Amino acid sequence: MGCQGVEEYKIMLPVALGNGVNPVEVKEVLYQTIDYLGLGRVMPFFKVTNEIMTARGIKLPLESQTKTTMENRLEEGEQTQIRLFGPQMKDFAKRGIINKWLVDNCFGDYYTRSGLDDRDREMITFCYLAAQGSVEPQLLAHAKVNIGLxxxxxxxxxxxxxNEPFIGYPRSLNAISIVNQAAKELEK
Known part of the structure; x- marks a missing residue:
């Protein structure tokens, strides 16, 4: 998804479903993608996923994994950010509108869902960011959280x-460099 390889995804999704990845996990991976790639780039993957799942006899829609409401998503998102990134995330939402959206939507709506645990969500996020390129500050932050988890x-x-075959050598080299930097910084 990070490299927009829809044709490759069509091949790999049935393999994943046939090898222990369950439909809820697949959908959660997709939902997690929205905040990092944008809905426009993720929508083709939803279409393919729904077609493949329907062809395999999987009843859609799947049971909701949502755990927050419109009333508590900001608070739950902030608690999730603090738990993952540390106390410096307190009041992050007050630093600007995109910060607020990040807290209530990304962390309040998605990270709080069941279906994937924190380790899986962070590994997936790391993959999306590595595939993007030019997002080294975010990749470093998420590499540190991954290591902490x-x-x-x-x-x-x-x-x-x-992921190298999907994202190429330059982005892979950059991601390895970030992993090494994160590990070194956490050793201090």
Whole structure:
């Protein structure tokens, strides 16, 4: 998804579904993608996913994984950000409108959902960011969170190596550099 490889996704999704990835996990990966790639770039993947799932006899829509409401999503999002990134995230939403959207939508609407745990969500986010290129500050922040959650330097390096055919050498080299930087900074 990060590299916009819809044709490759059409091949890989049935393989994933046939090898233990369940439909809820697939949909959660898609929902997680929206905040990092934008709805316009993710919509073709929803179409393909729904077609493949329907062809496999999977009843759609799937059961909702939503855990927040419009009334508590900002508060829940802030708590999630603080839990993952640290106390410096307190009042992050007050620093601007995009910051608020990031807290209530990305962290309040998506990170709080069931279906994937924090480690999986952060690994997926790391992949999306690595595929984008030119987002090194965000990639570094998420590499540090990944390491803090147990997705250590060795694991993230393997993730990058698995994604190299999809994102290419330059972005892979940049991602490895960021992983090394994150690990070094966390050692201090």
């Amino acid at each position: 147990g997705n250590d330097k060795e694991f993230l390096t393997k993730v990058v190596l698995q």
